Amino acid sequence: MALEMKHEVKYKKMGKYLVSDTLFLDLIFNNSCNCNCPFCIANTKTFARENYELWKINLQKTLEIFDVRDIIILGGEATVDPLFFDKLDYLKKVIKDKKIDNVILTTNGILLKNKNFLNKVLDSVITTINLSYMNYNHDKNNNIMQGKTLTKEQIKEIYKQVKDKNKTMRINVNVFKDNCDSVDELTKFVDYFNGCVDTIKFSPLMPTDMFDTKDEVTKYTNQVCLTKEEIKELYDEFVNKHELINSNDSVFGLIPYKELKVNNQSVILKYLQVEDTYDLDKVIPTLKLYSNGNLSNEWDYKKNILNSIKEDMITYKNKKVEKKI
Numbered sequence: 528m529a530l531e532m533k534h535e536v537k538y539k540k541m542g543k544y545l546v547s548d549t550l551f552l553d554l555i556f557n558n559s560c561n562c563n564c565p566f567c568i569a570n571t572k573t574f575a576r577e578n579y580e581l582w583k584i585n586l587q588k589t590l591e592i593f594d595v596r597d598i599i600i601l602g603g604e605a606t607v608d609p610l611f612f613d614k615l616d617y618l619k620k621v622i623k624d625k626k627i628d629n630v631i632l633t634t635n636g637i638l639l640k641n642k643n644f645l646n647k648v649l650d651s652v653i654t655t656i657n658l659s660y661m662n663y664n665h666d667k668n669n670n671i672m673q674g675k676t677l678t679k680e681q682i683k684e685i686y687k688q689v690k691d692k693n694k695t696m697r698i699n700v701n702v703f704k705d706n707c708d709s710v711d712e713l714t715k716f717v718d719y720f721n722g723c724v725d726t727i728k729f730s731p732l733m734p735t736d737m738f739d740t741k742d743e744v745t746k747y748t749n750q751v752c753l754t755k756e757e758i759k760e761l762y763d764e765f766v767n768k769h770e771l772i773n774s775n776d777s778v779f780g781l782i783p784y785k786e787l788k789v790n791n792q793s794v795i796l797k798y799l800q801v802e803d804t805y806d807l808d809k810v811i812p813t814l815k816l817y818s819n820g821n822l823s824n825e826w827d828y829k830k831n832i833l834n835s836i837k838e839d840m841i842t843y844k845n846k847k848v849e850k851k852i
């Protein structure tokens with residue numbers, strides 16, 4: 528039976544911004560990677576210099592000022608950051624008295640092949656591992672991601688350890704031309720990894736010029752990304768064949784998604800943004816803290832909204848005119 532859920536996000540006025548009260552905070556640990564995906568957004572806009580001291584100060588400030596619900600660790604590939612475990616330890620300290628639901632590691636998983644490394648990750652503040660994996664054919668996946676990615680057996684083994692620690696694991700797949708771009712391919716992917724993780728999530732690849740870039744990555748994504756309509760058509764056909772569990776028209780008023788059961792495997796379909804209901808310069812569902820310590824609402828490490836918003840916030844709090852819209 529299909530269940531329609533209305534997801535109501537409240538926004539707080541903070542200076543010129545309207546900020547979600549269930550905010551996602553992306554921690555962009557680094558910009559290096561042991562893979563080289565041709566579509567990677569992180570190749571274009573995250574080449575921030577490291578400033579660990581400022582990063583620590585601004586992480587603490589960010590958590591004090593905003594209502595962060597989930598923290599997502601990414602990069603580049605965060606696991607290759609020499610400060611990876613130091614940063615996790617610091618994070619554990621600063622979220623101690625905060626109501627954070629999930630600390631999610633988004634990773635290509637390559638370093639998790641190492642048992643000691645995996646154990647350290649599972650003993651850390653991380654509650655969920657989101658593994659990026661593009662194609663069920665291992666050789667094809669290696670070709671796309673340009674790295675020695677995990678095999679199905681390795682993923683299964685990691686999942687066993689993850690479950691033993693009462694943590695969760697998901698595979699994230701990007702849908703684009705010649706990669707999971709038909710109902711048959713989506714089904715094959717789910718069948719291949721059925722039971723290897725808690726959830727499999729399909730998201731459309733996005734043209735990186737949406738983030739104001741002009742380079743090789745942008746050229747590639749312009750060639751291979753499916754349109755909103757193509758994604759919708761593909762997903763709708765897939766949904767029709769399976770059991771719909773949950774349907775959400777607009778997370779943050781922006782991104783629709785559907786949740787399915789496919790042969791008992793939980794699957795999430797993330798659509799492309801359908802409408803520009805909000806002025807994204809003002810409405811903030813997600814913030815990004817870069818390794819240089821800048822806090823931005825965009826894929827732009829040079830932008831830092833922290834100081835201005837903090838000033839405004841203090842004024843608003845003092846005047847008690849915080850408004851919910």
Ligand SMILES: C[S@@+](CC[C@H](N)C(=O)[O-])C[C@H]1O[C@@H](n2cnc3c(N)ncnc32)[C@H](O)[C@@H]1O
Pocket residue numbers: 560566567568569601602603604605633634635657658659699701731732733734735748
């Ligand atoms: C930038 S990567 C960083 C974390 C880690 N290296 C990984 O691949 O999981 C985070 C996620 O963004 C996705 N991604 C990269 N470029 C994208 C694009 N152009 N459109 C949509 N998703 C993209 C990747 O597939 C990955 O799941």
Ligand code: SF4
Pocket residue numbers: 560561562563564567568569570602603604634635659672
């Ligand atoms: S593994 Fe992640 S960071 Fe590395 S190139 Fe691929 S998407 Fe980008």
